[in-house]
Amino acid sequence: MRFAVSLLTVLGIASIIGTVLKQNEPYTNYIIQFGQFWFEVFEVLGLYDVYHSVWFLLILLFLVISTSLCVYRNSPNMLREMRVWREHATEKSLRAFSHQHEYQANGTPDEIRAGLTRFLTARGFRFKTVQHENGDQLIAAKAGTYQRLGYIFTHTAIVVICVGGLIDGNVPFKVQELLGYKTVEVRDIAASEVPAESRLSTANLSFRGNMTLPEGTSADVAFMRMRDGYLVQELPFRVALKDFRIEHYATGQPKSFESDLVITDPDLAEPLEATISVNKPLIYKGIAIYQSDFQDGGSNLDFNLWGLFSNQVAPLSVRGTIHQEVTLGEGDTALTVEFDDFRKFNILNLTADGKGKPHNVGPNVTFKVRDTQGQAREYVTYMQPLKLDERFYFVSGMRPALQEEFKYLRIPVDENFEIEGFMRLRAAMMDSAAHAEIARRLTKSSLSADADNDDMKGKFESSVTQLLRAFAEGGYTRIAALIEDSVPEEQRDNAAQTYIKIISSAAFEAHNLARERADKSPAVADEETLIFLQDSLNSLSDIFFYGAPFYLELKEYEHREASGLQLTRSPGKNLVYSGSVLLVLGIFAMIYIRERRIWLLVKSDNRVLFAMSSNRKNRDLDLEFARYQEQLQRLLA
Amino acid sequence: MNNALINDEPIPLLKRLNWQDWLYSIVLLAGAIFAFNRYSHHMDVYEQGFLFGAVATFSWLGWSWKAMRNLVLGVGVLSLFAIFVYDADLQRAEQAFFLKYLISSQSAIMWMNVLFILATVTYWVALFNRSQFTGKFASSLAWAAVLMGFVGLMVRWYESYLIAPDVGYIPVSNLYEVFILFCLITALLYLYYERRYATRQLGGFVMLIISAAVGFILWYIFDREAYTIQPLVPALQSYWMKIHVPANFIGYGAFSLAAMVGIAYLLSARGILASRLPSLDTMDDLMYKAIAVGFAFFTIATILGAMWAAEAWGGYWSWDPKETWALIVWLNYAAWLHLRLVKGMRGPILAWWAVVGLFVTTFAFIGVNMFLSGLHSYGEL
Numbered sequence A: 001m002r003f004a005v006s007l008l009t010v011l012g013i014a015s016i017i018g019t020v021l022k023q024n025e026p027y028t029n030y031i032i033q034f035g036q037f038w039f040e041v042f043e044v045l046g047l048y049d050v051y052h053s054v055w056f057l058l059i060l061l062f063l064v065i066s067t068s069l070c071v072y073r074n075s076p077n078m079l080r081e082m083r084v085w086r087e088h089a090t091e092k093s094l095r096a097f098s099h100q101h102e103y104q105a106n107g108t109p110d111e112i113r114a115g116l117t118r119f120l121t122a123r124g125f126r127f128k129t130v131q132h133e134n135g136d137q138l139i140a141a142k143a144g145t146y147q148r149l150g151y152i153f154t155h156t157a158i159v160v161i162c163v164g165g166l167i168d169g170n171v172p173f174k175v176q177e178l179l180g181y182k183t184v185e186v187r188d189i190a191a192s193e194v195p196a197e198s199r200l201s202t203a204n205l206s207f208r209g210n211m212t213l214p215e216g217t218s219a220d221v222a223f224m225r226m227r228d229g230y231l232v233q234e235l236p237f238r239v240a241l242k243d244f245r246i247e248h249y250a251t252g253q254p255k256s257f258e259s260d261l262v263i264t265d266p267d268l269a270e271p272l273e274a275t276i277s278v279n280k281p282l283i284y285k286g287i288a289i290y291q292s293d294f295q296d297g298g299s300n301l302d303f304n305l306w307g308l309f310s311n312q313v314a315p316l317s318v319r320g321t322i323h324q325e326v327t328l329g330e331g332d333t334a335l336t337v338e339f340d341d342f343r344k345f346n347i348l349n350l351t352a353d354g355k356g357k358p359h360n361v362g363p364n365v366t367f368k369v370r371d372t373q374g375q376a377r378e379y380v381t382y383m384q385p386l387k388l389d390e391r392f393y394f395v396s397g398m399r400p401a402l403q404e405e406f407k408y409l410r411i412p413v414d415e416n417f418e419i420e421g422f423m424r425l426r427a428a429m430m431d432s433a434a435h436a437e438i439a440r441r442l443t444k445s446s447l448s449a450d451a452d453n454d455d456m457k458g459k460f461e462s463s464v465t466q467l468l469r470a471f472a473e474g475g476y477t478r479i480a481a482l483i484e485d486s487v488p489e490e491q492r493d494n495a496a497q498t499y500i501k502i503i504s505s506a507a508f509e510a511h512n513l514a515r516e517r518a519d520k521s522p523a524v525a526d527e528e529t530l531i532f533l534q535d536s537l538n539s540l541s542d543i544f545f546y547g548a549p550f551y552l553e554l555k556e557y558e559h560r561e562a563s564g565l566q567l568t569r570s571p572g573k574n575l576v577y578s579g580s581v582l583l584v585l586g587i588f589a590m591i592y593i594r595e596r597r598i599w600l601l602v603k604s605d606n607r608v609l610f611a612m613s614s615n616r617k618n619r620d621l622d623l624e625f626a627r628y629q630e631q632l633q634r635l636l637a
Numbered sequence B: 001m002n003n004a005l006i007n008d009e010p011i012p013l014l015k016r017l018n019w020q021d022w023l024y025s026i027v028l029l030a031g032a033i034f035a036f037n038r039y040s041h042h043m044d045v046y047e048q049g050f051l052f053g054a055v056a057t058f059s060w061l062g063w064s065w066k067a068m069r070n071l072v073l074g075v076g077v078l079s080l081f082a083i084f085v086y087d088a089d090l091q092r093a094e095q096a097f098f099l100k101y102l103i104s105s106q107s108a109i110m111w112m113n114v115l116f117i118l119a120t121v122t123y124w125v126a127l128f129n130r131s132q133f134t135g136k137f138a139s140s141l142a143w144a145a146v147l148m149g150f151v152g153l154m155v156r157w158y159e160s161y162l163i164a165p166d167v168g169y170i171p172v173s174n175l176y177e178v179f180i181l182f183c184l185i186t187a188l189l190y191l192y193y194e195r196r197y198a199t200r201q202l203g204g205f206v207m208l209i210i211s212a213a214v215g216f217i218l219w220y221i222f223d224r225e226a227y228t229i230q231p232l233v234p235a236l237q238s239y240w241m242k243i244h245v246p247a248n249f250i251g252y253g254a255f256s257l258a259a260m261v262g263i264a265y266l267l268s269a270r271g272i273l274a275s276r277l278p279s280l281d282t283m284d285d286l287m288y289k290a291i292a293v294g295f296a297f298f299t300i301a302t303i304l305g306a307m308w309a310a311e312a313w314g315g316y317w318s319w320d321p322k323e324t325w326a327l328i329v330w331l332n333y334a335a336w337l338h339l340r341l342v343k344g345m346r347g348p349i350l351a352w353w354a355v356v357g358l359f360v361t362t363f364a365f366i367g368v369n370m371f372l373s374g375l376h377s378y379g380e381l
Ligand code: HEM
Pocket: A001, A003, A004, A005, A007, A008, A063, A066, A067, A070, A074, A151, A154, A155, A158, A587, A590, B334, B337, B338, B341, B342
């Protein structure tokens, strides 16, 4: 008994370990987290997959064996207890009961006995009467003896459930692995190349594997992740994915994930078509196929590639495919773009205080840009402009490492809601050949025409040109450095203000110069234009921190999804479920059926001895005894 | 002699019913038939089963616990009134007086919060003043809170369908809703035992944990706007969930009740408030009853959870942290029951154990969501 409680406690504590340490992560994560030494210690202890470790399985096995023994040992006793009447109780032993009372009854013995038996029957007691040699009659009654079945049911249920669970666990594989027949595959190779010792045949009794199917493809193996590698599970049929769909609520949140599957199997006259969705699996040949997740299955994407630090006006076209890469440039400066993910829907909350409603902001693409040294930065770029602080921007986030937060570059939209306006301005501002022209125009517009001081005009022009060059080399940061180098400290604030003003005015001239070159009418200096220019200058300054010399503007996409399926065969499931039913029945029996026994000894001198007991001494017994005692008093009076 | 016998004989439930009981059931049945006639084409066989099953269940509940009749009818009348005032227009929540101040789901739940806090205070006043009258008043406040809470949930159910027919769901699906459910179930369990044991002195203790939950709800409302109705993610669209969650909360509620009684027990055992609280035996028994109910329902809930997991994730048991903690809670109370039933243990150790059990349960309930990550997709904080 103390043993049972200890066992329950040990099992509880063992289970906690696996919830504290995240299970089944890639091993590199653990190495980063714990360092090499502790990583190895924990690996030996099996802490990365506690619930399938040998020691945990041993605890479970121990639980099964000890509970079985307990049931085996106690059940015969319990069943006997259920059947016996205890009609041999002596008067002496009855008088020793804590719940007993004696009455002096009226009436003939037969009347008394009839009254008492009616009393018992009305209260659900069954009874047996024995005649003692001295003329006394003993009525031995019992109720609620099925309570004892509760013990047998619950404890048998525990055994049944654990056995079912063990069947569905990976014990057979564990044994084969220990004997050296099977190993976990850790190489990243095609399923067909995985050698036999890492493959499990279709005869494997139980498994739980995954399969990622891009639309229009099929497969006949599933993968089981195990520790730092995987196993290949062969299937007795082939699954093809015709179509994967996500339906959305009006707010944009996903409402359902559905896959149209086609099963082909030599045993089938014609392919079996079925649609599965979350909570609605397909079961075929004892294997259940579940919708578990989804990912990109290789969408094709068309981009405009804009050089950020050049005077290039027209973009280049780049075509990319998710899970593939594209190399831009040559030699040491070549950059490889690895396209990782495309998402058609993104639910974001863009309100400033974060309290507004999230909504769908359209597609985005995630990619990495890797240089020849292997250094990579990760980018996420939204296709459509996002509304931030009441204005629209093209947004692209960058982070130098996976564990960091994205920092966002925001590029203002032009009057046509396009990126061209900014890119034209950028081309002019980055074009050192245009700086002189911009400076000339600015001088003309800002110094009065009749100013006769040509010398001053020349000076102004050259300082504007110089500022523009500095800005083109490093944005506001560069200007700040310039000020720090050449202006005495007490005049820096003033200088900064003047310089910023000049840059802004120059940007207006650059904007119009760019428009002129694009055959567009000149812009007027209204508020709209000024805000656009301000935003543009900020982004121009930010591109120096963007980490890539280009901006990939997503123009078109051809969406192709992949459905993540989970395939399981779990023959133990029925055992587990039947065990569960047994468990519930048992618990209710154990808790809500109360076994009680009553003895009524009718003596020949009309004295009646009433004694009551229960296998559980508690308040209910006290109350019931008190009630009966009083009722019998009235009955026998 | 025969007369005396007949007077004492236990009368079966059906023969004990009076005309009010029958009227109550007829009203329930009429409501169900009305709903069936009007909406049966939207229901599958199970839902039709649930509809009439509900009539049977609530009849039985109302027959064996008379106060339940008033609650069920009260919730029905107020909810129907709210639906009538809404007139299928969500905007009316802000315009119609009754909705804005009383029975839109948000207002009703606010009322529930306020009433629970008032009930807590009143129970404590009653305990210190030894006042029967104040105690009765406290019970009424608790009943009123339960009424408003259920009205709030029912109206929220309706509101979710007003947002869009495909958004509609029964409100037991996120942390906000289940916290309300927790308050209601714990309060109902307490009110049941209050009548059974004819004692109001424990109300203050039990209401404390409900007040704590109310505090959480208020924080959740004001800081996180948790009351906004969000459509269900695909994994939560399951029948299993709809029974798994309430069953779980009967478990949590009962365990909390036991723990609070455990605290009262421990105080009383040290002589604190001893003259005001019920006898140790009574509290010990109450603790056992609560844990027994909780254990039974928690077992059912865990099994239902496994069946749901089998359908949603492809395996009935994945050792996901939430599942594992459910198992730990279960093992904890299984050990408790062993000590009590097998060893016949009584007294402070079990009371302490019940109190500690509350911490384990609370961790399984919200701690897991906060500190551990897993497959469970609702109730992230
Ligand atoms: C559903 C939960 C459980 C309940 C309600 C329960 C209840 C009980 C009860 C009432 C007894 C005493 C039977 C008697 O003598 O009258 C008992 C005995 C026992 N139970 Fe459990 N039990 C449960 C689960 C378990 C589990 C999971 C184990 C596994 C370790 C276990 C192991 C034992 C053992 C070892 C005994 C003592 C048998 C003996 O040596 O006499 N029980 N249990």
